[in-house]
Amino acid sequence: MNTRLYLSLICIALLSLYVHAQPQRKLVKVIVSPDQTDWTYAIGDRPEFSISVLRNNMPMEGIQISYTIQPDPGYRTLKIWDKGTVSLKNGSAKVKAGKMDEPGFLRCTATVTVDGKEYSSYTTVGFAPHKIEPTTTLPKDFEEFWNQGKKALAEIPINPIMTLLPERCTDKVDVYHVELNNIKGKIYGILCRPKKEGKHPAILRVPGAGIRPYYGEVSDAEAGFLSFTIGIHGIPVNMEKKVYDNLMQGALNSYWTTNLDDKDNAYYKRVYLGCVRAVDFIESLESFNGEDIGVTGGSQGGALSIITAGLDDRIDYLAAFYPALSDLTGFLHGRAGGWPQIFVDEYTNKPEKIETSKYFDVVNFARFVKVPGWYSWGYNDNVCPPASMYAAYNLIDAKKELHVFQETQHWTFPEQRELRNAWLYRQLND
Incomplete structure (x- = not known):
């Protein structure tokens, strides 16, 4: 193998490693923020979520946001409590969630479409998580x-x-x-x-x-x-x-x-x-x-x-x-x-x-x-x-x-x- 070809292959390999090492970031960021800094609420509280959309780290305006609110579904499907659309005004939109009447977690997911591409994010808040009890039981043996x-x-x-x-x-x-x-x-x-x-x-x-x-x-x-x-x-x-x-x-x-x-x-x-x-x-x-x-x-x-x-x-x-x-x-x-x-x-x-x-x-x-x-x-x-x-x-x-x-x-x-x-x-x- 000649030296030039060898060096070319080395450069390609290094470039490949560099590309794969790059963080997986997206051009458009959807940010969902709760109104409690620790993301934790008492039973009966109604959290309010603020939604913002950034492009090149600058707030976007006038964009329609689709949202859903539901109990934390993991990566499976659970019943959706609420869904709808809101528009960004002055860089953000607000969504009020319903109450949880027992300890658990509630998730707000926001989705936008920019230049034909969909972007989404979610935030999950807790309600009295230290009072959560297990659903499984202990076998006698x-x-x-x-x-x-x-x-x-x-x-x-x-x-x-x-x-x-x-x-x-x-x-x-x-x-x-x-x-x-x-x-x-x-x-x-x-x-x-x-x-x-x-x-x-x-x-x-x-x-x-x-x-x-x-x-x-x-x-x-x-x-x-x-x-x-x-x-x-x-x-x-x-x-x-x-x-x-x-x-x-x-x-x-x-x-x-x-x-x-x-x-x-x-x-x-x-x-x-x-x-x-x-x-x-x-x-x-x-x-x-x-x-x-x-x-x-x-x-x-x-x-x-x-x-x-x-x-x-x-x-x-x-x-x-x-x-x-x-x-x-x-x-x-x-x-x-x-x-x-x-x-x-x-x-x-x-x-x-x-x-x-x-x-x-x-x-x-x-x-x-x-x-x-x-x-x-x-x-x-x-x-x-x-x-x-x-x-x-x-x-x-x-x-x-x-x-x-x-x-x-x-x-x-x-x-x-x-x-x-x-x-x-x-x-x-x-």
């Missing part, structure tokens, strides 16, 4: 079911296989691919261990939904912690990405509903017990200080953080972003249920599936959490609707702190992650 599962797991040798990954190691951290025995198969993960001699606190990082490779958290280990990042699907976590993509499109498609009518064989039973097995592994490490373990994750990982703390009293701290799998039966009671928002059609709305879901709902593990926790989410999350998360959070009878970043959807600001890390590191170091 819930504790017995999970105690039996842990007993069966304890009878299976861990048999850890740790494979050093030299290409991922640094001058301060050793990185290993780890294989462990779990019920009905294996659990795999990436261990990042400080090279510095001594005994260290540990962080278990549990994953969000999906199927992907994992790389571990070297930064945790550089800060002096054992850091164990696990996958949940019983397959190695250091293969090429295309392997996981093929599984997601094939054998593991919609894995979260697999055997939903059979609690003994439901997909998440092996996953939840796999988190306990990950704690077993941490406890077995000579470099573990024997005392301090924190668990953290977001979405499905936020759920697994609460679940692991509820199942395993060896967990000392938990930090959860927007926990999924919370109050799954919400849709059966007129409000949004937690991801994966399953109870919305004839296939899933069957008594045996509803009953099975109770053994895997975060709400019912939240009842047993007794350790300090740090939590964070947004009101605009349409994947893990806020009512579902509050339904679990409100039941936790332990020291806890909630950091609401109202405008966030199913993502976090860097500041949220900085707060989480600072809190978790501080707890483990005290």
Whole structure:
């Protein structure tokens, strides 16, 4: 290959990376703002929304805005309370919402068409969210079911296989691919261990939904912690990405509903017990200080953080972003249920599936959490609707702190992650 062609290919590759790294911003911005700065109201209040439209960061005038107001629908469909059109005057338009007569969330969505292209945005406000109660219920044999599962797991040798990954190691951290025995198969993960001699606190990082490779958290280990990042699907976590993509499109498609009518064989039973097995592994490490373990994750990982703390009293701290799998039966009671928002059609709305879901709902593990926790989410999350998360959070009878970043959807600001890390590191170091 001649030098000119080689340099041209390098430039094209760099340009491609630059283009894909650009933020996904739109020319026209629709902004929906409530009249309470914390987006939170008392039952019986009538919030007023101000709607503005910006182009090139300048207010637009005289444009027709279509709006809808409804209970927070997640990404499914719930009944619309009100809809209509208003015109922008002096840069904004106002819409008055109706009252909510019970704790919950209300969403105002605004849509405009500019030069033939549609733009929209929404804002979700809360009504007495700390009074939200769950719609799911606790099975009488819930504790017995999970105690039996842990007993069966304890009878299976861990048999850890740790494979050093030299290409991922640094001058301060050793990185290993780890294989462990779990019920009905294996659990795999990436261990990042400080090279510095001594005994260290540990962080278990549990994953969000999906199927992907994992790389571990070297930064945790550089800060002096054992850091164990696990996958949940019983397959190695250091293969090429295309392997996981093929599984997601094939054998593991919609894995979260697999055997939903059979609690003994439901997909998440092996996953939840796999988190306990990950704690077993941490406890077995000579470099573990024997005392301090924190668990953290977001979405499905936020759920697994609460679940692991509820199942395993060896967990000392938990930090959860927007926990999924919370109050799954919400849709059966007129409000949004937690991801994966399953109870919305004839296939899933069957008594045996509803009953099975109770053994895997975060709400019912939240009842047993007794350790300090740090939590964070947004009101605009349409994947893990806020009512579902509050339904679990409100039941936790332990020291806890909630950091609401109202405008966030199913993502976090860097500041949220900085707060989480600072809190978790501080707890483990005290």
